[in-house]
Structures are given as structure tokens and as C-alpha cells.
Amino acid sequence: MGYRIAVVGATGNVGREILTTLAERNFPADEVIALASERSIGTEVSFGEDDVLKVLDLASFDFRGIDIVLSSPGAKVSAQYSPKAAAAGAVVIDNTSHWRMDPDVPLVVPEVNPQAVAGFRKKGIIANPNCSTIQMVVALKPLHDLATIRRVVVATYQSVSGAGKEGMDELFEQTRAIYVNDPIEKSKFTKQIAFNVIPHIDAFMDDGYTKEEWKMNVETRKILDPRIKVTATCVRVPVFIGHSEAVNVEFEKPITVEEAHAAWRKAPGVTLIDHRANEGYVTPVECAGDDPVFISRVREDFTVENGLSFWCVSDNLRKGAALNAVQIAEALIGGGHLGK
Template sequence: MGIKVAVVGATGQVGREILRTLAEREFPAAEVAALVPGRGGGQEVSFGEERVLRVRGLEGHDFRDTDLAFFAAGEAASAAEAQRAAAAGAMVIDLSARFRLEPDVPLVVPEANAATLTRARKRRIVACPAPLAAAVAVALKPLHAIGKARRAVITGFHAVAGAGKEAMDELWAQTRGIYVNEAPPAEQFPKSIAFNLIPQVGDIGDDGFTAEERGIAAELRKLIDPDLAAVATSVRVPVFIGDAASVTVAFERPVEEKQAWAALREAPGVILLDRREEAGYATPSEVAGEDAVYVSRLRRDLTVPHGLAFWCVTDSLRKGAALNAVQVAEELLRLKLLE
């Protein structure tokens, strides 16, 4: 018997990508409900190459007939409706920040901590991390297994896709406008994003950190090791799709470069592209549409006894969001948590 699936936020970028990924990976969905917050609906979205789904409003959906619900409509929708879905018996995979740091909700990247999914039996909610935290976790986990990471310094370069379609439209309009001397004002970001870097992703708190920076550090502790000391700086960059990070890690035990290369070559979800020559590394535009986390520029950090530095990059809509959520669903199915 197939799984009855609901995708909340089906008309958004991530929701559409979830539908596409479910079809591509032939997830055993008997039925798929495409939902949007509120009472709206009426649009159509594609599911695979041949099926078209009629979008319905979330407010009237009865989750008692749903086995698995993906929530990809933002934090407000998840806060209002995800627990209702779980209470009705659906297993919820939430892509917002709403449940990520709640202690009784597993935060999961399958390549890093799939075993924690058994904890989802209680609340029937699984959280997916922020795209950049997911990418760093996939790259760091095999290295942590060798040397036990004690401290990580992350500089994250966030594509505008993470801020939604309107943000992508703004980057396009500003880029075009610069060439015709009619650049529109900044609306989606604090400053103009075209040909610029903005060292702010999320609101800045009294401690000087943004919400995204605090989130990355806390999520990595939950994904990798609760004793991991982590600090992040988040920068919005004029890239449509593809998050990247420069990561420096101090380990408890020695980790040689050859050990690290070997571990990354064998790690699930990782592609090691690291040639010590010009252009011997991965960039965001090159990994758009790809499923893996690409790791490059691996080298010793000579400022600490057991240190490594590396660069990682991934498609922020695929592994950073939709693919990770579908992989979580596949693991739930394998663990018989959807029966």
C-alpha cells in the first residue's frame, strides 16, 4: 500500500522541488495533496512529467487521511498547522525554523544522524536544518568520525533563493537595472544585492549575531555533537541558487589530509572535487541541480594543533531543502515509522 502524502507550500520554490524530487526518486506515494496556507487554492502544480495536481487550501484539509506531510510554507504556517497535522496522525517533515531546536524533535540530515529519527515516534515531527547547516553537516560528519571536531568557524555565503522568489526577482531586476542606469531600490534585503555582498541574513540581535548565524551554530551542535563549539558569519551573495561555506575546524585528535580526503571520498552525499590547481574546486553555479555536497580546498590549518580548513557548496533548493526532506521520508519508510 502506498503512502498518502501532503505537501504544504506546494506552489513555492521548495514545495515544487519536493514534488519534483518525490517523482524523480519514485517515492511510493499513493496520493499526493498539494496545499497552500489558508483557504486559497485553485492553481495547478506538476507532479512528475505527466501528473498535474489541483492546489487546495490547508485550512480545510483533514490530516486524518494523511500519512506524511511536508511543510514548506514558512515558519508561520508550520507554527499554526504542523502540530494539528501530527495530532491527526500524520508524520510531519518541517522545513522551517519552527521546530529545529526543540529538544524532543529530531533535526535530521540522513547522512549525518539518521538514527535520531526513531525519536520522531513521540511528537511525529521531524525538522530539517537550514540549507547551509545541512551542507556543512554532510561535509563535517565523516571528519568528525576520525578526529572529533571541537570547534568550527563557518563563513556562510547564502544564495538569494533562500529568501524566496521575490528576492530572486529583485536580484535579476537590480542586475538588469545597473546596465540601463535604472536600478530599482532594495526591498527584499537591507541593501542592494546586485554586485554586492550583505553581511546580514536574518535579524541582528542584541548580541550582534543574526538569527541565521545563531541557528547554524545551534543546529550543527544538534546534528554533529552537543559539545561542538561553533561560530558563524552569514553573508548574502548575488547568486540565485547554491549556498557555500568556508569552514575551519579544530579536532581533538590528529586528522591528516590524506585521511580526510579518503573519508570524504567514501562519505555518502559528498563529492570531493579538490585539485590543487587553478579552477580545481566547485562553485555554486556548477552545482545547481546537483544532489551532492561538494567539498574542495581541503588543507591544514597551521594555527591550531589539529586543524583543517575546507570549502563546501551545494544546491540550496536540492540538498539544502527539498532533497533532504525527501531523504528523511525515505528513512522514515525504511525504519517503518510511516506504517
């Protein structure tokens, strides 16, 4: 017996990727329903290679009989409709920032804390972490199990698709404008993004960090270990798809590069490509469209007693959002949590 699935925000970048991922992984769905705002009613979205779904109105949809809702409509919309869907009996897997730090809502990365999915019973909602957090904790988990992480210093290089279709369009239009000598127009980003980098993602907080940087701190601690200290600098770069991170880790116990390599080779969701030669590492161009977190440039940090530095990249629309959400749904089913 299959499941009835609703995808909220089906016309957005992440919603479309969720539909693609469900089809690619042969998710056991008897029915998949695409939902979005009123202005998208009747829009057609692809589901797999052959199927097309017509978008229905989120505001008037009755969630009774739906088993799982995969939701990525924006935080304000999620605040309104995720509880409504949960009250109707669905389990909501929410991609927005609204529910992540709610103590009654589990924050889940299946390769890291799959047991946490059972916590959905408190509110009927499971939160998908921030895209930059997801790929980092997938990379950190095997190392934490091996040598116990004390502190993480991370600089991110985040693609414009993390800001949605508008971000991708702005990079394209600004790049075109530069080549044809048109004026540069900006609306999504605070500064020109084409041929530039912007050390500013999300709103500034009183302590000088941005909210994106705060998310990486608190989400890592909630998912992996509350004792870990994290400081992040999050940067938007002129890349369409794929987030990159330069990660420096300090451990409680000694750990060698060889031991880290061995742990990553056995870890789920990780692909290690670390050759100290030209092209012996992975960049966002190579990771786009793929599922794993790719790890490269692994080396000892000689400035601390037990330290390693590494580079990791991942497709932020897949593992950073859609794939992780679908994997959570698979964990719910695999753990027998839906009672079918």
C-alpha cells in the same frame, strides 16, 4: 502499498522542489496532494514530467488518512498546521525554523543522524535543519568520526533563493535596472544585492550575531555533537542558487588532508573534487540541480595544532531543503516507523 503524501507550501520554491524530488526518486506514493494558502487555490504545480496537481486550500484540508506531510509554508503557518496534521495521524517533516530547537522534535540529516527519526513519536514532527547547517554537517560528520571536532569557524556565501522567490526576483530586477540605468529598488534585502554582498541574514540578536548565525551554532550541536563550538558569519551573495561555505575546523586528534580525502570518498552524500589547479574546485553554478555536498580546496591549517580548512557548496533548494526532507521520509519508511 504506497503512501498518501501532502506537500504544504507547494507553490513556493521549496515546495515545488519537493514535488520534483519525490517524482525523481520514485517515492512510493499512491497519492500526492498539493496544499497552499487560499490565494493559491486552483494553481497548477508540476509533479514529475507529465503530472500536474491542482493546489488545495491548506486551511480547510482534512489531514486524516495522510501518512506524511512535507511542510515548507513559513514558521508562523507551520506553528499552526504542523500540530494539526500530526494530531490527525500524519508524520510531519517540517522545513521551517519553528520546530528545530524543540527538545521533543528531532532535527535530522539522514547522512549524519538517521537514528534520530524515531523521536518523531513525541510530537509527530521531524524538523529539517537550516540549509546552511545541512551542507556543513554532511561535510563535518566523516571528519568528526575520524578525529573529533573541537571548534568550527565558518563563513557562508548564501544565494538569494534562500530568501525565497522574492529574493530571486529582487536580484534579477536590480541587475536589470543597473544595465538600463533605472533606479535600484530594494524590499527583500536591507541593501542592494546586485553586484554586492550583504553580511546580514535574518534578524540581529543581542550578542551581535544574526539569527542565521545562531542557527548554524545550535543546530550543528543538536545534530552532530553538543560539545562542538561553532562561530559563523553568514553573508548573502548575488547568486541565484547554491550556498557556499569556507569552513575551518580544529580537531582533538591529528588529521591529514589525505585522511580527510579518504573519509569523504566513503561518506554518503559527499562528492570530493579537490585538484590544486585551475577549475579544480566546485562553485555554485556547477552544483545547482545536483544532490551532493561538493567539497574542494582542502588544506591544512598551520595556525593550530590539528586543523583543516575546506570549501563546500550545495544546492540549497535540494540538499538544503527538499532533498533532505524527502530523505527523512525515506528513512521513516526504511526504518519501518510508519507501520505499513
